[in-house]
Amino acid sequence: MAADAKYQGAYPHLVTKIIASYVSHHNVAPEQIPELISAVHQIIDGLGKPTAAPPGTPTPAVPVRRSVQRDAVVCLECGWKGKMLRRHLSTRHGLGGEQYLKRWNLPSDHPLTAPIYSEQRSSLAKELGLGRGGRAIPDQAPTPSEPRRRGRPRGSTRQARDPSGTA
Numbered sequence: 389m390a391a392d393a394k395y396q397g398a399y400p401h402l403v404t405k406i407i408a409s410y411v412s413h414h415n416v417a418p419e420q421i422p423e424l425i426s427a428v429h430q431i432i433d434g435l436g437k438p439t440a441a442p443p444g445t446p447t448p449a450v451p452v453r454r455s456v457q458r459d460a461v462v463c464l465e466c467g468w469k470g471k472m473l474r475r476h477l478s479t480r481h482g483l484g485g486e487q488y489l490k491r492w493n494l495p496s497d498h499p500l501t502a503p504i505y506s507e508q509r510s511s512l513a514k515e516l517g518l519g520r521g522g523r524a525i526p527d528q529a530p531t532p533s534e535p536r537r538r539g540r541p542r543g544s545t546r547q548a549r550d551p552s553g554t555a
């Protein structure tokens with residue numbers, strides 16, 4: 389009876405129930421059970437208590453997983469959305485790319501440029517032959533919308549009227 393005193397704050401019957409249910413659905417080695425019990429106790433103990441955010445980790449403007457979209461990246465600092473974050477970070481927040489990643493616990497391969505944009509850039513770079521010393525810039529001259537007619541109109545009466553003539 390008095391043995392229950394040390395479970396103050398937790399719920400032994402609840403813990404037992406959870407453990408029993410867990411064990412019946414999972415393959416748990418006997419030596420893992422004590423660990424499981426203490427884990428469940430901790431979780432139950434923590435219920436209803438405010439989850440303290442780890443110090444130094446501010447709340448992002450958008451969830452991290454939504455900060456990278458196919459055609460845009462979102463700044464976790466302020467929610468700014470654009471193709472490239474690096475410039476925004478340095479001008480707006482005074483942060484370097486690395487600082488930003490570290491600040492938000494992001495992996496080093498977390499994109500700071502919209503995926504579609506970096507794809508375009510790399511394929512464009514390939515097209516331009518960059519990195520190979522080539523200077524194959526594609527002809528960007530706009531093509532005239534109305535191709536000039538070269539053929540001689542043969543005796544057509546629908547020809548443009550000659551202003552000097554008396555057709």
Ligand SMILES: [Zn+2]
Pocket residue numbers: 463464465466467468476477480481
């Ligand atoms: Zn920002």
